[in-house]
Amino acid sequence: VPKGRASGLPTASGGKRFQLWALGLFCTERHLARRLRSNSFYPFTQQQPDVFVLEYYLDTLWKGALLFVVCVVLVSFSSLRQVQKQETWGFLAYGVGVGLWLIVSSLPRRRLVLNHTRGVYHFSIQGRTVCQGPMHLVYVRLALSSDAYGRCFFQLVLGGHKLEPLVLVQLSERYEQMEYLGRHIARKLNLNYFDYLATSYRHVVRHWP
Structure with missing residues (x-):
């Protein structure tokens, strides 16, 4: 080719x-x-x-970047009282991980x-x-x-x-x-x-x- x-x-x-x-x-x-x-x-x-x-x-590049940024912003601007619960931290960490995976897999x-x-x-x-x-x-x-x-x-x-x-x-x-x-x-x-x-x-x- x-x-x-x-x-x-x-x-x-x-x-x-x-x-x-x-x-x-x-x-x-x-x-x-x-x-x-x-x-x-x-x-x-x-x-x-x-x-x-x-x-x-792939368009999952911008979708992963958006998910990553949103989760990071939520972690940064949330008070400790709001994110003290383990399930909240787990959700945000999961979102950050999925966002990074989408970015890395879509970059090629x-x-x-x-x-x-x-x-x-x-x-x-x-x-x-x-x-x-x-x-x-x-x-x-x-x-x-x-x-x-x-x-x-x-x-x-x-x-x-x-x-x-x-x-x-x-x-x-x-x-x-x-x-x-x-x-x-x-x-x-x-x-x-x-x-x-x-x-x-x-x-x-x-x-x-």
Whole structure:
């Protein structure tokens, strides 16, 4: 798999490594549509014809940092009378530990390469290969979830074998818009697209085992 630095090709800029965080916060299909207008290969960048690269950090990085800071602030500004109880100290210590673990586990930079020239994808963490396989194992999928009132919500997910699922849109009730965006992304990246149903005529299979 070609690497930008070794081959002299451009790599993804630092700011784009955090681009998925904004989508996770705003979680609207409109935000994704705006990103696609500025970069038709979003969330990837086209390194060369038929080769797409995505470098990113997990959003658990900021979540762990936030948890760590909140717990430290609570310890710092709480009076001894409030934190004398062992269960309170245990809760705050647990929060600090979980926050640190999330930060440390999320700090390594992820890199996903779709190489259609070779017909393989390559996923690495901090330069260490995690997996490499044929292109049919990577896909864009529409996932379904529902609340206690029976309302249906859809997520748009980029996933694959041994890949960390990347949520492109968190929750939306607009099925048609989500399907359109999912099909568009899959077509531009030349990936398989799957509907939320296991068996559906809306699947678009471009790569077979």
